[in-house]
Amino acid sequence: MSRSIYSDKEKALLASYREDISKAVEVMNAGGVILYPTDTIWGIGCDAANAEAVKRVFEIKRRSDAKSLICLIDSDAKLQFYLNQVPEVAWELLDVADKPLTIIFDGARNLAPNVVAEDGSVALRITRELFSKQLCFRMKRAIVSTSANISGMPAPQCFSEISDDILSAVDYVCASRRNEKRRCQPSGIIKLGSGGEVKIIR
Template identity: 65%
Template sequence: MKDEIKKACDVMRKGGVILYPTDTVWGIGCDATNEEAVKRVFEIKQRADSKAMLVLVDSPVKVDLYVEEVPDVAWDLIELTTKPLTIIYDGAKNLAPNLIAADGSVGIRVTNEAFSKQLCFSFRKAVVSTSANVSGQPAPAVFREISDEIKNAVDYVVDYRRDETGHPKPSSIIKLGKGGEVKIIRE
């Protein structure tokens, strides 16, 4: 796992795009602060850049680096969740401009899965995480379901957890508004 993390980080530091296992489904990822790398992910997914993508971080502390003001309720949600939870925050900062939604928000998930957590920790920045499929196609649950088109489009395919057969689910998504209002986007 260590070698794979080093290789993936090297590729992302050079502006490359990776295919990697996350705490949910396999993801296409890159440096979340690199506008050109984010643009490539949109191109690979054949997705309009008006459709936002989320980022992964390895620790709740890192959320503060990418959000102007984290609502207090977010800390409780992060601490109490028992499954992967993406929270959409207003006031995104320190990220590639094309990663931030038109309303200034960004989705961030604190990952607790071993590989993606160590990847984010070693990379020392947020990592884009979007499902490994062309936009509009079904999201592949496991590596073998990822199309050759996607595998061939990225700069590096992580050689870890490729043989898993379980069917992980996408994360829950909650949007936190001003004044602590909570809107459930996906359970």
């Protein structure tokens, strides 16, 4: 008999998230922009394959589109869909990471052009947190994840710190996890070179 990968507590949480996630996916599939909780801080998100939606994210943040965006995925297997090649060292880094880790990879594919940096690289993170993981799973595509602040302003560390400018600019604000009081931090960031070089960005 197969055993569920989720505990009873996680199953209950997933049940409470179901309607919220369905609405968020519906909005993103229609080209909309959402505000949602992640494995780090709250993020502004959209379908990472939809260039028009990505353009709106840049506009909401008042950020130059010359800067690339982080994208979330829900599993190791998805890496290979969005990259020409996954360096062996990436698997090693993911195996030992004890907190959320964003990796900048060369050779991006199957993403909106304005998600990808000028050098062809893309920042991807595999989320292990229950809500954002299920959101990515249900979306079936990578989701943009950029901090919920106007560019140049401090990144909010909990929902209550998100500005009205951001709240009013998105198409849907997720209801889940709004009341959490813990202070969240951005992920670590590592850039991998084509030859396997590792550079710590943050």
